Amino acid sequence: MAVSAERTARGRPARNGRKGRGGDAGPGEGNAALRRALAGRVDGEVRFDAGSRAVYAHDSSNYQQPPIGVVVPYTVDAAAEAVRVCAEHDVPVLSRGGGTSLAGQCCNDAVVIDWSKYCTRLVSVDPGARTAVVEPGACLDDLNGELSAHGLMVGPKPSTHDTCTVGGMVGNNSCGASAQAYGKMVDSVLRLEILTYDGLRTWVGPTSDEEYARIQEAGGRRAEIYRALRALRDDGMEAIRTRYPDIPRRVSGYNLDSLLPEKGFDVARALVGSESTLVTVLRAEIRLFPVPPHQSLVVLGYDDITDAGRAVERVLPFEPLALEGMDDTLLDLAKEDRLAGPDVLADMPDGSGWLMVRFGGDTKEDADRRGRELADAMRDAPLKPRCAFLRDPAVEERLWKVREAGLGATAYPRGRPDTHEGWEDAAVPPGRLGDYLRDFRDLIREFSYDPVSLYGHFGQGCVHTRIPFDLEDGRGVERYREFVERAARLVASYGGSLSGEHGDGQSRGELLPIMFGDDVVALFGRLKAIFDPGGRMNPGKIVDPHRLDDDLDHLGYHPDEPRTAFAYPDDHHRFAHAAARCVGIGKCRASSGGVMCPSYRVTGEEEHSTRGRARILMEMMRGMRDVPRGEPAGDGGAIPDPAAPGPGGAVVITDGWRSRDVLDSLDLCLACKGCKSDCPVNVDMATYKAEFLHHHYAGRLRPAAHYTMGRLPLWARLAAVAPRAVNAALGVPGAERAAKLAGGIAPERTIPRFAAQRFTDWFKQREPGDAPETGRRVVLWPDTFTNNFHPHVGRAAVRVLEAAGYKVEVPPVALCCGLTWISTGQLDTAARVLRRTVRALAPRLRDGVPVVGLEPSCTAVFRSDAPELMEGDTAEDDVARLRDQTRTFAELLDEHHEETGGVPVPGPRGGGPAARAIAQPHCHQHAVMGFDADRRVLDRAGVHADTLDVGCCGLAGNFGFERGHHEVSTAIAEQGVWPAVRDAGPGTTVLADGFSCRTQIEAGTQARPRHLAELLADLLPPHA
Known part of the structure; x- marks a missing residue:
């Protein structure tokens, strides 16, 4: 019996993106009527503005095609109405899920329907039958989270499982590593509710002769389609049976084989993998599988990846859940990018190619037994x-x-050229994999593309790679075309598939005759004509495809580089390269785990994901050209002629650094830096935002918050003259409200009060005998937040450091790291502040004295932002010393333990039970310094601490204080940090080293969070 599983879609935020905003008229008056019709008839968000078109101009492929407009429907019925409106106006339509397609099938000159924000419901689940009905925007990981209550899951699991949608999986015939056991998406689809462009809405699935007769008796458009499908099948039966490769990973082409009599004339499965080129999928009924209770992993090491490929046939009889291959190049890149700790990589057996074999079992012993049997054999x-x-x-x-x-x-291997998709997922019979790997590697070397990493789903003969194609000039593109044509012939000679996972789209649509022959490709055209006779469903993909070297994103993308404040050393010192760094994986769209992207998790808006912001910045750069070298940083950029052809594709953003669309997209970026570590290609949106604000407001009036919170260290220094008087003044009725109004601060926030005595003043007034006269010197950095608001943290740190044998020093003059100026884009001032700081610290830095930071965001400036901002400056050498000698409080104590073997902080006094704590790592610490040292220090101190993995606290420095951000800020906190703190057991200490984190936790819970220094100070003997 089916159980209702109706789920509330992601709540509609107060700020619904771009609906109703000025400038929605779109790229031309010709679309004005279409926009008005969609806005008037569709229950959803309709965007034709430049910013939305820029954000949706890309997927995860090499292509750029700005859409006509974007519709984000609230319901499935609203999406169906959007298709009807588009049909009335005779414009193309493209359904989009997670937008992670690597072949170009998710970008087009069409109206894009984005299902992923609202149409995410698990409509029903039948645990007994192991089936579910799902809306197309449901994220796979979120769906599996709901199904786990029934012990069930979706079988296919692509590597983008935390962001991909069920509709996208159906459209792409997705697979993943788990397809070894559960098959492709086509094997899981039972029925589909579809809508044709000309208005037929119906459920389709397997069709018996009796059902076919009933359909014909009813007549109408449905009968016409089924009649044409049967004729196509009958006419092409021989070609379908002989030209389709009999391999587990054939994703290329339409699934005409699903129409064969022995396959049940299954219309639903024939539509799986059609990439929105035939119909719009409204709902899917899918088969579910039991979740394996236990798993084990065996890793087999070989001298070469080709040997690993040849060994696959011997492993397959053991029926693993997954059988993956990986070469030493990928492992080396994992080491460079710290994708796995040394403890993990140490478990890898010797070799240059590996098979990773995963087994499942009802018990851990059963799973382990199956692993041992393989190892023994x-x-x-x-x-x-x-x-x-x-x-x-x-x-x-x-x-x-x-x-x-x-x-x-x-994507960006260090010291090597950038790599690209374009030939990244071909598949061959598993029994011929080793020989294919040998020949494919020879082809790569012939074109001088070596070295590349070869890895993939080896148990099903699917090989993944990214190749350093030169897609930036005509000659490189010619070589790219020559290579993929040769590679297609090689795969076809092995009886393989051009795509074993990512689909055809534009990358491989043109090559399908090499694999299938002209007769089968002609059948593809007939299928397209049956469902979409006008060619309006995602045109130019699979059937009558655009050339694979048309619409290339990077071809001609050479905008003149304006002078920038940051150096971008990992991007060849080019902001244009940084803006184009995103490869579209979409990990920033995950709903849980890690830090990024906090605002997206609240709004569900593509433009609020790291990917969306990166795309709009790239489009901004595409529209900036002929910027004179050496122009002042704030010139706003050249404004190109909108009618002129753009470099590397159509120009959407035409007003450069002054763009309101870019500003709006970045407005809800918290500058948390989570993407710097969590993004697979390390997009650093916080830095890009600071750069943009620096240019956008150059020579212009800034928002009030930039003058208040952006210059907080200055105001704090003035307030230190009479902090009690300032606090008292804020306590006068109406005074705080007026201060917030004038300062651009959210009225819901309470302005933090200044401490009666700054930490630096306390430190100066210590009695001579209070501090040790000897010991290893350390500079304790008096950041603005510790110094002026929470000086007790600084006092606790001094006590712990001196107990550990350090001689603590504090800079004799007021200094600043420049954080607040950086976060608000006041980068010239930030550079001056940093220059003054390193000049004052230089003698100590040159003596090798470490600098210990208590506030993670300020520490991160020294470790990351400052070197990039000050590259080429006269103070560059001292800035580098500051970077290398700066430590977090925990890092210093951890290094002290490693060097001396001593434990600076004992366990709980009196031999009592260990203290319990939960720790909220600051986002900047998560991104730049990491939290490993904190865990080790807490363990040695006898503190059992659970590190929260619930995302950003939502305050993020000035962000949560700024007017207009309070709703998003608190919604972020309510998604993770606040519930975790409220659920903590009695007596649990809440640890939060960040001033912002402590402030946000106090604002929404009864907890009084503490800094690590305070906790450790309490564990010291009374007179230590």
Whole structure:
């Protein structure tokens, strides 16, 4: 019996993006009537503005095609109405889920329907039958989270499982590593509710002869379609049976084989993988599978990746859940990018190519037994591998994530050219994989594209890679075309598929005759004509495809570089490269885990994801050209002629640094820096935002918050003259309200009160005998927040450091790291502040004295922002010393332990039970310094601390204080941090080193969070 599982869609935020905003008329008056009709008839958000078109101009491929407009429907019925409106206006339509397509099928000159914000419901689930009905925008991980209550899951699991949608999986015939056990998406689809462009809405699935007769008796458009489908099948039956490769990973082409009699004339499965080129999928009924209760992992090491490929046939009879391959290049990149810790990589057996074999079982013993059986059997194999049998589930999962992160890890290999998709997922019969890998690698070397990483779903013969194609000039594009044509012929010679996972789209649509022959490709055209006779469903993909070297994103993308404040050393010192860094994986759209992207998790808006912001910045740069070298940084950029052809594609954003569309997209960026570490390609949106604000407001009046919170260190220094008087003045009725109004501060926020005595004043007034006269010197950095608001944290840190044998020093003059100026884009001032700071610290830095930071955001400036901002400055050498010698409080104590073998902080006094705590790492610490040292220090101190993985607190420095941000700020906190703190057990200490984190936690809970220094100080003996 089906159980209702109606789920409330992601709540509609107060700020619904771009609906109703000025400038929605779109790219031309010709679309004005279409926009008005959509806005008047569709229950949803309708956007034709330049910013939305820029955000949706890309997927995860090499292509750029700005859409006509974007519709974000509130319901499935609203989406159906949008298609009807588009049909009345004879404009193309494209359905989009997670937008992670690598072949170009999710960008087009069409009206894009984005299902992923609202149409996300699990409509019903039948646990007995193991089936579910799902809306197309449902994210796979979120859906599996709901299904887990029934012990069930969706079978296919692509590496983008935390962001991909069910509709996208149906459209792409998705697979993933789990397809080894559960098949492709086509094997899970039972029925589809579809809508044709000309208005037929119906459920389709397998069709018996009796059902076919009933359909014909009813007549109408449905009968016409089924009649034409049967005629197509009958006419093409021989070609379908002989030209379709009999391999597990055939994703290329339409699933005409699903129409064969022995396949049940299954119309639903024939439509799976059609990439929105035939119909719009409104709902899907899918088969579910039991969640394996326990898993084990065996890793087999070989001398070469080709040997690993040849060993696949010997592993397959053991029926693993997944059988993945990986070479040493990917492993080296994982080490460089810290995708896995040394403890994980140490478990890898020796070799240059590996098979990762995952087994499931009803018990852990059963799963382990199956792993041992494989390991024992491989001892007698002709290619005897080195074997590692991993028994720790946590280590297994971290090692598995190294393989899952392949696309991101291989995109920007250090010291090598950038890589691209374009030939990244071909598949061959598993029994011929080793020979294919040998020949494919020879082809790569012939074109001088070596070295590249080869990895993938080896148990099904699917090989992933990214290749350093030169897609920026005509000659490089010619070589790209020549390579993929040769590669297509090679795959076809092995009886393989051009795509084993990512689909055809524009990358491979043109090459389909090489694989299938002209007769089968002609059948594809007939299928397209049956469902979409006018060619308005995602045109130019699969059937009558655009050339694979048309619409290339990077071809001609050479905007003149304006002078920038930051250096962008990882992007060849080019902001244009930084703006184009995103490869579209969409990990920033995940609903849980990690830090990024907090605002997206609240709004569900593509433009509020790191990916969306990166795309709009790239489009801004595409529209900026002929910027004279050496122009002042704030000139706003050249404004191109909108009618002129743009470099590397159509120009959408035409007003450069002055763009209101870009400003709006960045407005809800918290500058949390989560993307700097969590993004697979390390997009650093906080830095990009600061750069943009620097240019956008150059020579112009800034928002009030930039003059108040952006210059907080200055106001704090003035307030230190009479902090009690300032606090008292704010307490006068109406005074705080007026101050917030004038300062651009959210009326819902309470302005933090200044401490009666600054930390630096306390430190200066210490009695001579209070401090040790000897010991290793350390500079304790008096950041603005500790110094002026929470000086007790600084006092606690002094006590702990001196107990550990350090001689603590504090700068004799008021200094600043420049954080608040950086976050508000006042970068010239930030540079002057930093220059003054390093000049004052220089003598100590040159003596090798470490600098310890208590506020993570300020510490992160020294470790990350300052070197990039000050590159080429006269103070550059001292800034580098500051970067290398700055430590977090925990890092210093951890290094002290490693150097001396001593424990600076004892366990709980009196031999009592260990203290319990939950720790909220500051986002900047998560992104730049990490939290490992804190865990080790807490362990040594006898504190059992659970590190929260619930995302950003939502305050993020000045963001949560700024007028207009309070609703999003508190919604972020309510998604993770606040509930976790409220659920903490009695007596649990809440640790939060960040001033913002402590302030936000206090604002929404009864907890009084503490800094690590305070907790450790309390564990010291009374007179230490």
